Amino acid sequence: MSVTIKDIAKEANVSTTTVSRVLNNKPDVSDKTKKKVLEVINKLGYNPNGIARGLVLQKTYTIGLIIPDICNPFFPEVARGIQDKARQLGYSVIFYNTDNNKQREKEAIDLLKSKQVDGIILSLSMSNKEELDKLEEENFPVVQIDRKIPGSIFPTVTIDNILSAYNATKYLIELGHKYLAHITGNLGTKTGQDRLEGFKQALKEFNLDYKDEYILEGDYSKESGYKQMKTLLTQKKRPTAVFAANDLMAIGAYEAIFDYGLKIPEDISIIGHDDIDIASIIRPGLTTMTQPKYKLGQIAAEMLIKRIEGLESDNQQEVVLNTELIVRDSTGGWNDEE
Amino acid sequence: MSVTIKDIAKEANVSTTTVSRVLNNKPDVSDKTKKKVLEVINKLGYNPNGIARGLVLQKTYTIGLIIPDICNPFFPEVARGIQDKARQLGYSVIFYNTDNNKQREKEAIDLLKSKQVDGIILSLSMSNKEELDKLEEENFPVVQIDRKIPGSIFPTVTIDNILSAYNATKYLIELGHKYLAHITGNLGTKTGQDRLEGFKQALKEFNLDYKDEYILEGDYSKESGYKQMKTLLTQKKRPTAVFAANDLMAIGAYEAIFDYGLKIPEDISIIGHDDIDIASIIRPGLTTMTQPKYKLGQIAAEMLIKRIEGLESDNQQEVVLNTELIVRDSTGGWNDEE
DNA sequence: TTGAAAGCGCTAACAC
DNA sequence: GTGTTAGCGCTTTCAA
Numbered sequence: 035m036s037v038t039i040k041d042i043a044k045e046a047n048v049s050t051t052t053v054s055r056v057l058n059n060k061p062d063v064s065d066k067t068k069k070k071v072l073e074v075i076n077k078l079g080y081n082p083n084g085i086a087r088g089l090v091l092q093k094t095y096t097i098g099l100i101i102p103d104i105c106n107p108f109f110p111e112v113a114r115g116i117q118d119k120a121r122q123l124g125y126s127v128i129f130y131n132t133d134n135n136k137q138r139e140k141e142a143i144d145l146l147k148s149k150q151v152d153g154i155i156l157s158l159s160m161s162n163k164e165e166l167d168k169l170e171e172e173n174f175p176v177v178q179i180d181r182k183i184p185g186s187i188f189p190t191v192t193i194d195n196i197l198s199a200y201n202a203t204k205y206l207i208e209l210g211h212k213y214l215a216h217i218t219g220n221l222g223t224k225t226g227q228d229r230l231e232g233f234k235q236a237l238k239e240f241n242l243d244y245k246d247e248y249i250l251e252g253d254y255s256k257e258s259g260y261k262q263m264k265t266l267l268t269q270k271k272r273p274t275a276v277f278a279a280n281d282l283m284a285i286g287a288y289e290a291i292f293d294y295g296l297k298i299p300e301d302i303s304i305i306g307h308d309d310i311d312i313a314s315i316i317r318p319g320l321t322t323m324t325q326p327k328y329k330l331g332q333i334a335a336e337m338l339i340k341r342i343e344g345l346e347s348d349n350q351q352e353v354v355l356n357t358e359l360i361v362r363d364s365t366g367g368w369n370d371e372e
Numbered sequence: 373m374s375v376t377i378k379d380i381a382k383e384a385n386v387s388t389t390t391v392s393r394v395l396n397n398k399p400d401v402s403d404k405t406k407k408k409v410l411e412v413i414n415k416l417g418y419n420p421n422g423i424a425r426g427l428v429l430q431k432t433y434t435i436g437l438i439i440p441d442i443c444n445p446f447f448p449e450v451a452r453g454i455q456d457k458a459r460q461l462g463y464s465v466i467f468y469n470t471d472n473n474k475q476r477e478k479e480a481i482d483l484l485k486s487k488q489v490d491g492i493i494l495s496l497s498m499s500n501k502e503e504l505d506k507l508e509e510e511n512f513p514v515v516q517i518d519r520k521i522p523g524s525i526f527p528t529v530t531i532d533n534i535l536s537a538y539n540a541t542k543y544l545i546e547l548g549h550k551y552l553a554h555i556t557g558n559l560g561t562k563t564g565q566d567r568l569e570g571f572k573q574a575l576k577e578f579n580l581d582y583k584d585e586y587i588l589e590g591d592y593s594k595e596s597g598y599k600q601m602k603t604l605l606t607q608k609k610r611p612t613a614v615f616a617a618n619d620l621m622a623i624g625a626y627e628a629i630f631d632y633g634l635k636i637p638e639d640i641s642i643i644g645h646d647d648i649d650i651a652s653i654i655r656p657g658l659t660t661m662t663q664p665k666y667k668l669g670q671i672a673a674e675m676l677i678k679r680i681e682g683l684e685s686d687n688q689q690e691v692v693l694n695t696e697l698i699v700r701d702s703t704g705g706w707n708d709e710e
Numbered sequence: 711t712t713g714a715a716a717g718c719g720c721t722a723a724c725a726c
Numbered sequence: 727g728t729g730t731t732a733g734c735g736c737t738t739t740c741a742a
Contacts, residue, residue: 038719049729054721062727084486085426086719090734094423096466096487104452107649110442117442117469126483128434128466131455145464148422149434256653285653311445312650315594315623376735387713392737400711424735428718 037078046074057082088150097338098146099129100139100156107310108327112179115331116155123339125152134159143169153338155179160224177338179330181224182352189341189351191334195225198323198357199232199277200239202305205321205359206275207240210368211303215248215273217262217283226254229279229307248273252283259286267294274302274368281306281313281322284364288316299366309360319362326355375416384412395420426488435676436484437467438477438494445648446665450517453669454493461677463490472497481507491676493517498562515676517668519562520690527679527689529672533563536661536695537570538577540615540643543659543697545578548706549613549641553586555600555625557617564592567617567645586611590621597624605632612640612706619644619651619660622702626654637704647698657700664693 039057043050048067055063056071063071074080088094099116101109113129120127128151130142139158143165146154153175158166166186169176182190206214216233219226230249237244250265252258259278266273267290278284284306291302298304298318306313309324333353340346377395381388386405393401394409401409426432437454439447451467458465466489468480477496481503484492491513496503504524507514520528544552554571557564568587575582588603590596597616604611605628616622622644629640636642636656644651647662671691678684 036719039721040719050720051722051729052727055728058721064727067727081482081486083427083488083719085423085432085488086734087721088423088734089421089427089719089736090721092734094487104442104455105448110448113467114441114443114469117467121468126466126468126487128464129451129455130459130464131452144419148419149432149464150421150423282653289655311648312653315620315650316654317627374735377737378735388736389713389738390711393712396737402711405711421735424718425737426718427720427735428737430718 036083037080038083039080042071042074042078042080045078046071092150094150094152095124096126096128096149096151097335097342098142098149098151098154098156099127100132100142100146100154100158101129102134102157102159103131104129108180108308108325111327112331112334115328115333116335117331119332119335120339123336125335125339132159136162136165140165147174152342153177155334155338157181158183160184175338175341177334177341179334187350189337189353191330191337191353191355193325193330194354194356195228196232196235198307198325199229199279200236201232201357201359202277202307202323203233203236204240205361206277206303206305206365207236207242209275209303209365210370211273211275212242212368212370213248213271213273213275214242215245215250215266215276217250217252217259217266217276217278217287219279219283220253221251226251226279233277252279254280254282256282256286259283260290261286263287263290264293267291267296272302275365276302276304278304278306281308281310281320284320284322285312285316288320288364298364303365303368305365307357313360314362318364321362321365322360323357324360325357330355374421375418376421377418380409380412380416380418383416384409430488432488432490433462434464434466434487434489435673435680436480436487436489436492436494437465438470438480438484438492438496439467440472440495440497441469442467446518446646446663449665450669450672453666453671454673455669457670457673458677461674463673463677470497474500474503478503485512490680491515493672493676495519496521498522513676513679515672515679517672525688527675527691529668529675529691529693531663531668532692532694533566534570534573536645536663537567537615537617538574539570539695539697540645540661541571541574542578543699544613544615544641544643544703545574545580547613547641547703548708549611550580550706550708551586551609551611551613552580553588553604553611553614555588555590555597555604555614555616555621557621558591559589564589564617571615590617592618592620594620594624597621598628599624601625601628602631605629605634610640613643613703614640615643615645617645619646619648619658622658622660623650623654626658626702636702641703641706643703645695651698652700656702659700659703660698661695662698663695668693 043053132138155177157180176188178190218230250262306322309322313320313322381391394406470476495518514526516528556568588600644660647660651658651660
């Protein structure tokens with residue numbers, strides 16, 4: 035049906051080998067035949083069959099991407115970074131959503147392997163070490179993103195949540211705040227734990243008191259931010275600044291504060307985390323920490339492809355990216371004399 | 373390196389043909405040999421080579437997805453719908469972002485074809501009819517999403533923007549509003565034109581005056597919404613309700629209204645379009661029209677795969693999906709007596 | 711019920 | 727500089 039290398043060989047009166055040679059820019063072809071072959075290729079509208087090529091080369095120039103959910107606002111930019119870099123390096127990307135379901139993760143890996151992808155970038159559920167181990171055994175090229183499964187030896191690109199929370203908190207402290215509260219994320223998640231850890235570290239570093247009643251667990255939802263902020267506001271001495279583990283909870287906190295007739299940042303400073311779209315749109319603009327999502331994707335893709343092409347051997351490589359503080363209007367200086 | 377059908381054939385003392393037969397659940401294999409083969413497969417940890425299979429079958433069980441940008445909030449859900457449905461039907465998806473760049477679109481199509489995908493779901497820039505024509509000529513399975521290139525014969529899944537704008541406007545009218553304004557999208561886009569058209573149709577249908585000064589062109593940005601709302605507010609008779617062609621502009625309009633010390637919806641009702649995340653988070657909650665993005669993806673994938681598998685012949689098929697009104701707090705009843 | 715052989719479209723030794 | 731041949735891993739006639 036489709037025009038093959040054979041067709042163009044026949045038409046050009048050369049062997050398929052010769053055609054293959056010009057196709058792949060190999061030397062040892064006279065300019066004359068090369069020109070002729072090229073002409074025929076153009077005339078017949080030839081498009082090489084990557085599948086056939088993949089079979090003999092044992093290489094598909096395709097990588098797999100396994101993520102929990104492309105609809106999670108963290109991932110589109112990551113995926114975009116991966117695809118852009120992959121494309122630039124000559125690779126395509128097949129993607130799967132798993133919803134952190136172990137069965138689906140296994141299915142995705144098996145499928146990707148049967149499609150003979152050259153490598154896989156993945157973000158697996160923390161408990162799924164088995165699959166990673168299998169991949170490891172086969173020495174399959176893999177790069178983990180966003181989360182690193184403990185004990186796995188594959189290279190990793192992650193965000194430094196501890197440092198990020200530390201920096202967010204430090205910013206608040208440097209603004210003059212002494213009574214700092216933290217609405218944590220779900221403490222069942224590594225991210226939630228890390229951000230809490232960073233918060234604590236900053237307090238310690240600046241010799242500020244650690245108050246249990248100033249640390250309340252949320253679940254990343256706006257509602258939980260609202261609820262926990264209310265709790266914070268009813269305490270005898272209310273905090274003058276709060277770090278919410280994500281922007282959604284920060285926005286929930288906004289509402290609780292407005293409900294109390296207080297002002298941001300005059301009465302209370304709020305800092306969030308993630309820099310979702312809403313952060314720049316809401317009033318006052320939410321000061322937050324932004325994650326280098328696109329860059330994370332790019333780096334992961336580059337690492338994987340280097341590994342695939344044997345340009346990189348260090349399997350233990352761990353890239354930890356820093357977030358960046360975005361100062362908007364929800365945070366302000368504080369002076370306890372006033 | 374990897375274990376092949378040959379390895380398991382040897383180990384099981386049968387021919388590769390027999391192995392292939394049990395792999396594909398073909399009849400004419402004795403239960404005994406079948407069992408034995410299955411055992412060996414398990415023992416050796418065999419994973420079929422889809423590339424080799426694809427070569428002989430001329431079928432890869434892979435589809436392509438070409439979109440402008442996965443970071444555009446419209447697409448993640450669409451992509452998710454496509455991937456979920458594809459997976460359910462046994463297909464994988466390779467995706468490309470093109471930024472509406474014609475060169476990149478061509479590149480993506482060529483690459484996908486060389487990867488021998490079984491079909492493509494795409495959203496091309498409106499001017500890129502050539503590529504579509506080529507695909508058409510080859511009778512390649514394609515489904516267009518979001519936008520239909522005029523004159524193309526491929527099946528399409530789109531959102532009915534005219535009807536959607538009509539319904540948004542109608543809702544405002546039924547609330548009692550008689551002075552309706554519209555901040556349009558970029559009128560260089562089909563979407564912008566269609567939403568304006570729907571607005572006009574509703575006015576006409578309800579015998580309301582069409583006022584040029586009540587129709588101001590924006591560019592989908594929050595800033596343009598702000599600016600045009602200001603213009604609206606400075607007119608002698610200001611509108612009591614405005615339909616913004618997207619939520620971002622609606623939110624810009626919010627700010628202009630607040631700047632004037634006016635209240636939503638008491639002084640002015642606002643309705644947006646798209647139901648982005650922010651719509652439910654901002655106060656007052658933004659009434660808007662939501663697009664069935666996930667469903668659009670699912671339908672597109674199902675249409676494409678049916679076509680690939682020859683279960684569907686009607687190439688002219690056009691599915692037009694309706695949006696749904698989400699009533700929040702930015703719209704209220706109006707009575708001109710008051 | 712089973713196997714031998716051909717071939718999918720391509721690349722790579724190897725020979726000329 | 728060019729062609730012959732074999733083979734990548736699989737499915738599918740066709741014959742036994």
